[in-house]
Amino acid sequence: xxxxxxxxxxxxxxxxxxxxxxxxxxxxxxxxxxxxxxxxxxxxxxxxxxxxxxxxxxxxxxxxxxxxxxxxxxxxxxxxxxxxxxxxxxxxxxxxxxxxxxxxxxxxxxxxxxxxxxxxxxxxxxxxxxxxxxxxxxxxxxxxxxxxxxxxxxxxxxxxxxxxxxxxxxxxxxxxxxxxxxxxxxxxxxxxxxxxxxxxxxxxxxxxxxxxxxxxxx
Numbered sequence: 001x002x003x004x005x006x007x008x009x010x011x012x013x014x015x016x017x018x019x020x021x022x023x024x025x026x027x028x029x030x031x032x033x034x035x036x037x038x039x040x041x042x043x044x045x046x047x048x049x050x051x052x053x054x055x056x057x058x059x060x061x062x063x064x065x066x067x068x069x070x071x072x073x074x075x076x077x078x079x080x081x082x083x084x085x086x087x088x089x090x091x092x093x094x095x096x097x098x099x100x101x102x103x104x105x106x107x108x109x110x111x112x113x114x115x116x117x118x119x120x121x122x123x124x125x126x127x128x129x130x131x132x133x134x135x136x137x138x139x140x141x142x143x144x145x146x147x148x149x150x151x152x153x154x155x156x157x158x159x160x161x162x163x164x165x166x167x168x169x170x171x172x173x174x175x176x177x178x179x180x181x182x183x184x185x186x187x188x189x190x191x192x193x194x195x196x197x198x199x200x201x202x203x204x205x206x207x208x209x210x211x212x213x214x215x216x217x218x
Contacts, residue, residue, distance in 0.1 A: 030079030032058050032069060035090075044079040049152075050120040052088060053104045071103035089117070091157065093164060101162075106155070110201055112208030113159050114180075119166075120152050154200055172197040183210050 030044030045057035045066060055070045056077045069077075071090035078087040087108045092101035110116035153168040156179070170176060177190040186207055189195065195203055 027059055027066075028079045028081050030058070030077065032056065032077040033075045035073060035075055037075060044077065046079070046081060049107070049118075050122060053106060053120060056088070056105070071105050074105075077105070087111075089115070091117075091164070092162070094162075109154070110204045110208070112204070113211040114204050114207055115157050115159075116167075116201055116204045117155050117157065117164070118152060119155050119164075122151065156200075156204065167197065167200050170197070172200075176200075176203065180207050183207055186210070 025046060027043035027045045030042060032040050032042075034040070040058075040060060042058055042060040042063065045059070046052070047057065055068050056074070057066045057068055058077065059066045074090055076087060076089045078085065080086070088105035089108050090103055091106055093104050093106075094101045106117035106119055108115055108117055153166055155164040155166050157164050165179065170179075172195070173191055173193050176195070177187040180190065180203070181187045186203070190203070
């Protein structure tokens with residue numbers, strides 16, 4: 001039995017509120033990597049996922065006060081939470097052809113020549129507002145295929161390419177086989193629908209393994 005739309009919206013809102021409450025906790029061990037590639041150890045204060053895409057609250061080792069750092073200042077940051085290693089990477093992301101890309105942090109799920117990221121967004125229409133010396137981006141859906149009752153999607157990014165691809169907006173057989181076409185065997189299996197969209201992490205790991213096994217181009 002399907003729930004009425006107002007009930008489903010309330011459940012999503014309740015889940016977001018509970019998530020925010022659960023994340024109001026003590027700092028956890030973590031690190032930041034500066035734009036100059038220096039690594040600094042310390043602790044990270046965990047916040048709601050969409051806030052962590054904007055900036056990180058970092059407490060350097062032996063320091064008492066936190067500092068807030070954004071994706072213009074850092075290349076990445078990470079922390080250990082409940083035995084999981086969480087890593088965020090700074091990337092440019094474009095929300096509109098009329099605006100230059102923003103640098104934000106995205107949570108990395110799979111690393112490699114093609115990386116897989118978790119992207120959080122809001123359906124609430126917010127205006128862009130000042131954020132330090134930069135402009136705070138509006139995290140909006142990247143695809144028209146977005147479900148009204150979710151607030152996240154998965155995106156892939158290939159080394160050397162400027163754009164992110166929203167996997168949830170794909171026809172997985174057609175678009176997936178096209179995206180991974182340089183690996184013909186995998187592309188053929190995607191075209192034959194041997195993988196589902198839920199298998200995207202497995203597909204990316206297989207592709208990266210194949211890429212790493214290839215001889216270096218001169």
